Amino acid sequence: MTRSLDVLVVGGGQAGLAAGYHLRRQGLDFTVLDAGAEPGGAWRNMWDSLHLFSPAEHSSLPGRLMPTRPGETYPDARHVVDYLADYEKRYDLPVRHGTSVHAVRHDGERLLVEADEGSWRARTVVSATGTWSRPFLPAVPGRAVFRGRQLHTVNYRRPDDFTGQRVLVVGGGNSGAQIAADLALHGGAEVIWVTRRPPRFLADDIDGRALFDVATARRRALDEGRTGTAGVAALGDIVAVPAVRAARDAALLTSRPMFTRLTPQGVEWADGDGTEADAVIWCTGFRPALSHLTPLALRGEGGRIATEGTRAAGEPRLHLLGYGDWTGPASATLIGVGRQAREAAREISAFLRK
Structure with missing residues (x-):
């Protein structure tokens, strides 16, 4: 029909x-x-x-x-x-x-x-x-050989699921920061936060209201033919919501640069050192x-x-x-x-x- x-x-x-x-x-x-x-x-x-x-x-x-x-x-x-x-x-x-x-x-x-x-x-x-x-997973070498648990943002639910584990949280955006903070503050897990570049936190007094205004102003400027307006990207990548702010202030959100590959037991870093891990959470958009x-x-x-x-x-x-x-x-x-x-x-x- x-x-x-x-x-x-x-x-x-x-x-x-x-x-x-x-x-x-x-x-x-x-x-x-x-x-x-x-x-x-x-x-x-x-x-x-x-x-x-x-x-x-x-x-x-x-x-x-x-x-x-x-x-x-x-x-x-x-x-x-x-x-x-x-x-x-x-x-x-x-x-x-x-x-x-x-x-x-x-x-x-x-x-x-x-x-x-x-x-x-x-x-x-x-x-x-x-x-x-449609979650995105980057083509990182060794992803198929890692023997631990791999999941994307869409599969994460609560920190208790990772109690006592070493967890790598990959991603320098809001999801990565919030999940890393959730695990570090409440889950009893050892968290290693991995980002491609140093994380950029927005000022504590900036939330979605300001971001919407900035995005709208940028669109208006572009429509009028004006250039050089970076919009939200100029402010930073991560909104300092209360949980993220608490973890950051407690020095629990210190990131490491991206690893070069996954191994069966964990990851290998650019200097050749390795770190064992139980799980990788891909907060990669x-x-x-x-x-x-x-x-x-x-x-x-x-x-x-x-x-x-x-x-x-x-x-x-x-x-x-x-x-x-x-x-x-x-x-x-x-x-x-x-x-x-x-x-x-x-x-x-x-x-x-x-």
């Missing part, structure tokens, strides 16, 4: 919900297909101690402020899941959970979306699948989850799809939302995705009226 509609949104996390909110305001016929069995998107799979970089009131989707909780400045992942589930219900968004999309193809004047439970013919498609389902768009043959250098705003440059019926700055400043954040979702919905509405 093939169904037809104006707009099909692929992905029911924060970006898909923001898209649904604005599509509803435009009066469009749409459905959201989400692979997750329950609301909450990728937030449902985060590690137990994760907290946002910003207070609740600065971490909200359009139309509905995230509620605060007593004694909690920065909401945890469970808080975000509850908020997204409430948001979906409050606005009665037509999300079909447990439905994976396998392919989006050209189909004459429409796009054919093939999913678990059938197909849809849509006049436009919004891809909002994010990056969490993600790539956009775009395999469902492969039949459209739009991906270019670096695997990205060229965009004009959120619209795919090579396919005017396709919009990409929430993948990072290349689809809008701060678009991979709760507070940032709303602006791009609004602009995408307006452009889709104008396109469908033609």
